[in-house]
Amino acid sequence: KNQVEQSPQSLIILEGKNCTLQCNYTVSPFSNLRWYKQDTGRGPVSLTIMTFSENTKSNGRYTATLDADTKQSSLHITASQLSDSASYICVVSPLSGTYKYIFGTGTRLKVLA
Amino acid sequence: GAVVSQHPSRVICKSGTSVKIECRSLDFQATTMFWYRQFPKQSLMLMATSNEGSKATYEQGVEKDKFLINHASLTLSTLTVTSAHPEDSSFYICSASRERTTEAFFGQGTRLTVV
Numbered sequence: 351k352n353q354v355e356q357s358p359q360s361l362i363i364l365e366g367k368n369c370t371l372q373c374n375y376t377v378s379p380f381s382n383l384r385w386y387k388q389d390t391g392r393g394p395v396s397l398t399i400m401t402f403s404e405n406t407k408s409n410g411r412y413t414a415t416l417d418a419d420t421k422q423s424s425l426h427i428t429a430s431q432l433s434d435s436a437s438y439i440c441v442v443s444p445l446s447g448t449y450k451y452i453f454g455t456g457t458r459l460k461v462l463a
Numbered sequence: 464g465a466v467v468s469q470h471p472s473r474v475i476c477k478s479g480t481s482v483k484i485e486c487r488s489l490d491f492q493a494t495t496m497f498w499y500r501q502f503p504k505q506s507l508m509l510m511a512t513s514n515e516g517s518k519a520t521y522e523q524g525v526e527k528d529k530f531l532i533n534h535a536s537l538t539l540s541t542l543t544v545t546s547a548h549p550e551d552s553s554f555y556i557c558s559a560s561r562e563r564t565t566e567a568f569f570g571q572g573t574r575l576t577v578v
Contacts, residue, residue, distance in 0.1 A: 386569075391470070393556050393569035394507070439506065451567070453506040 352377040354442050354454035362460045367430055371457045373423040373440030381443040385414050385425045388437045388456070397425070397438075430461045465491045467559045474536035476547055476577055484542045484573045486557030492537035497567060498530075501554040513540050525570035547577040 354375045363369050375383070382401050386394035398407040398414040400423075405416045411428045427434055440454035466489040476482045487494055495514050500505040511527075513519040513534035521527045531543040540559070544551055554574055558567035 387512070391554070391572065391574060393467075393572045395569070396566075399566070433506075450512075452508060453508075455506045 352452050354452050356440050356457050358456040360458040364463050365463050368428050371425045371438050375421050375442050377442040379443050379445040381445045384441045386439045432461050437459045451454055465568040467568045467570040469573050473574045481545045486540045486570050488538045488559040493558050495563050496540035497555045497558045498542050549577045552577045
């Protein structure tokens with residue numbers, strides 16, 4: 351069964367600190383893996399997208415890594431800001447033949463002043 | 464990036480009434496639109512997929528007569544929750560893509576509360 355699991359479920363850090371969120375998936379083969387940021391009461395916004403052949407992708411203070419051998423991805427947030435408080439969702443798209451995204455359960459990040 | 468707009472962002476309705484949620488792609492033509500439901504602290508759950516001009520494809524367990532989806536144009540899809548009940552209260556999100564297998568862009572979501 352295709353699954354995407356994220357850890358930790360929730361995380362609290364102080365402003366200015368770094369953090370890393372984890373994503374393990376069993377989707378295989380897959381087309382791409384995305385990280386989304388979802389503010390409370392809002393729709394998800396794409397942060398990064400990686401194909402199976404890429405192992406890192408950056409977007410400002412966000413850096414995603416992908417290890418297709420171990421089926422793991424991580425999202426590293428540098429110098430966190432209060433506005434980073436949100437849910438971060440790992441999403442995997444199976445390889446061609448289906449368009450359906452498989453969503454992780456998300457990590458709720460809270461950044462404190 | 465592409466912009467997808469949902470309306471309304473919040474709606475409160477009485478039990479037994481119907482409510483319509485709109486999803487518009489503002490700067491591109493969306494061949495395919497997806498409708499999701501999200502309960503508090505849970506991930507998005509795909510409800511149905513709609514292609515312009517054809518009937519929506521519903522996920523297992525989603526009542527098609529209760530959640531009516533119309534995708535009449537390349538820029539608009541609507542989700543109508545019929546005979547709403549309190550258990551239908553949830554966050555509904557749409558996404559739209561130019562083609563079935565290309566990237567989908569999400570709307571802002573609609574918070575539905577049935578009282």
